[in-house]
Amino acid sequence: SAVISQKPSRDICQRGTSLTIQCQVDSQVTMMFWYRQQPGQSLTLIATANQGSEATYESGFVIDKFPISRPNLTFSTLTVSNMSPEDSSIYLCSVRAGLNTEAFFGQGTRLTVV
Amino acid sequence: AQSVTQLDSHVSVSEGTPVLLRCNYSSSYSPSLFWYVQHPNKGLQLLLKYTSAATLVKGINGFEAEFKKSETSFHLTKPSAHMSDAAEYFCVVAYSGNTGKLIFGQGTTLQVKP
Numbered sequence: 001s002a003v004i005s006q007k008p009s010r011d012i013c014q015r016g017t018s019l020t021i022q023c024q025v026d027s028q029v030t031m032m033f034w035y036r037q038q039p040g041q042s043l044t045l046i047a048t049a050n051q052g053s054e055a056t057y058e059s060g061f062v063i064d065k066f067p068i069s070r071p072n073l074t075f076s077t078l079t080v081s082n083m084s085p086e087d088s089s090i091y092l093c094s095v096r097a098g099l100n101t102e103a104f105f106g107q108g109t110r111l112t113v114v
Numbered sequence: 115a116q117s118v119t120q121l122d123s124h125v126s127v128s129e130g131t132p133v134l135l136r137c138n139y140s141s142s143y144s145p146s147l148f149w150y151v152q153h154p155n156k157g158l159q160l161l162l163k164y165t166s167a168a169t170l171v172k173g174i175n176g177f178e179a180e181f182k183k184s185e186t187s188f189h190l191t192k193p194s195a196h197m198s199d200a201a202e203y204f205c206v207v208a209y210s211g212n213t214g215k216l217i218f219g220q221g222t223t224l225q226v227k228p
Binding site for chain 1: 146148157158160163165166204206208212213214215216217218219220221
């Protein structure tokens with residue numbers, strides 16, 4: 001299993017500003033992902049955080065809006081840039097140890113943009 | 115391409131009666147499948163997983179699911195609902211290839227009435 005710590009747990013931000021969310025894992029993991037869960041919705045994959053290289057973004061998500069860093073196998077950050085109220089969501093970090101293993105999730109960051 | 119469909123957005127049962135949450139998947143190969151539960155304002159918790167071993171999978175809290183390849187289904191069941199089972203349930207399929215990405219269904223809200 002993996003224990004994931006996400007910071008901050010919640011924040012209220014002004015539109016036009018940026019917020020960086022941190023994800024710390026208690027063990028080295030090969031696969032790390034960032035998801036968004038809009039109010040009352042399911043989880044949507046934003047990107048795969050690749051260690052030492054640029055993240056792989058899903059359709060509809062771009063690096064300028066959601067820059068991601070992953071300097072090592074236990075840590076990643078997601079920045080939500082130039083925020084608007086539509087960015088109000090829960091953002092979750094997730095890790096998997098291998099292809100036949102389950103995913104573990106952080107508690108999420110609840111972001112409200114006003 | 116992989117996809118997953120949860121056939122009911124909302125299921126309501128009485129306490130002590132059986133629970134059935136339906137999930138169909140689309141995959142060009144034998145996939146890995148998962149059920150996760152999300153209680154209000156809580157993180158995601160793995161209920162059970164199927165990774166090409168036994169087709170009847172037992173999970174936590176009395177839940178189980180059966181993988182039926184001929185029907186491309188992975189329905190979640192529990193013989194007797196408890197009030198604490200009220201939550202959001204997600205059926206999840208692993209993406210093909212070696213990316214490790216997971217695709218979430220739209221979710222089913224389980225309501226348990228006294």
